[in-house]
Amino acid sequence: MVEARNLMYMFYGFLAAWLIVIIYVVSIAVREKHLHQELERVRRMIEQREKV
């Protein structure tokens, strides 16, 4: 009984740890996507201004 709970919490522990790291990696990826979008926007702004 205690053994099962023990093991369960141990897995929760490892799971929680890696979840936190994965969430951070995902947030980095999201930030990368936003940066690319902003780059596109700025590029288009430059092209427009150069045409003028």
Added chain:
Amino acid sequence: MTPAGSIATTARHNFLTMSWLRGALAVTVKDLRSELRSKETVNASLSFALVILLLFSFAFDPSADTVREISGGLLWLVFAFAGALVLNRSYARELTNDCLDALIASPISGAQMFIGKCAANFALLLAVEAICIPVFGIFYNVRWTQHLGQLALTFLLGTWALTVIGTMFSAMTVNLRLRELMLPILVYPMMIPALMAAIRLTTVLMAGNAITGDDMIWFRVLTGFDIIFTILGIAFVEIVLIG
């Protein structure tokens, strides 16, 4: 803080000489005089502290035992919050009429201004505490006059810790757009070690026991905290204000 090469810089390099102390004292006197003329900050701080003490006394209706357990925590939280009102204003009050620029351009060094302001804030905070502690003793039926020496030492060391941190972070956030928001977020975590020590010591003393043996470490914590953050403050305040 005038540019290098001027005659004023020789004065500021003589750290802790009489002229250095006179410069710092000038700032202290200026701050205290301006505060005591208007009394706005100290009144706000005192009212806030007394109201919280009052609210707590009928919010919890504590028994004598409970009061003895929470006395330190209650007092120091009250002083931390009420003190923040005083400390926030420390550099912020110089923003109007470009007073901060004038101070920066003056012959005193950043360290002198910092210590001067710390001394002024220290005096104001001690004044608020000196009124609150007897009031606390009355509202909560606590005999706080035993071990007065150790209690005084606790309050001196603890208040200096709050002052140094609060003044330093006031300098750091003075030029920020979001000053009102950032200051509490930064200051309270930084104060926690000192608050813990002060709370532990005060609780023991308010319960009527002297500080002995194991609890002496908290005095060492407070002293170490005070020394380290005073040095850090003096070292970095000019970088933070000017660059």
Added chain:
Amino acid sequence: MRNKIIVGLSVAAAALLAFNLYKVFMVLPDEINQGAIYRIIYIHVPSAITCFTCFFAAMIASALFLIRKDMRYDAVAAATTEVGLVFASVVLVTGSIWARIIWGIWWTWDARLTSMFVCWLLYAGYLMLRRAIDEPTQRARLAAVLSIFAFTDVIIVWKSIEWWRTQHPGPVLSIRNGGGMAPGMEAPIWWNYLALVMVATILIMVRMRQEDFRREIDSMRRWAHAL
């Protein structure tokens, strides 16, 4: 070049982590008093040491920025603090889960846990401060000073189990002249630390690449407005 390093490190880190996972779960026996749950130590302690390493690196980078005034040090400080904060979160969460089993409580306000939580708050405050300031030089300067101030708490966290009697276990690692662990049980801690440092380095490098990217976008934007 940088991408090759990132890929190389990722492979090495993954391999090391896989090997350690095998070692931790298959090879090592249960601890006498705690049972299986003690294996959390192999992620809790290495994360803590990685976190302190990151914050130490951030402090050094901050000091170097204040001395040399080079914005690249500021980028390093920001990236290492972010990654350090992630590992600090891991420490707090894994510690809580472990505490629930062996002490029966999720949390207690002893010196070690309190100072670690304060550490988390301080560095979260650092990141908030960075977001609150728009001007890059002012942001770098104030953040650098805050980083140096915040590091004092890291020292308190590290030394707390020596200076106070805490709910948290006392010094155990061999580097601290502690009580010592059974032979063979301490090594995986250090191997996992190495693996996590590699993971941290990868994250920091990726993050710094993003900072460079952002600076490029900012300069392009300025050029666009000048046109």
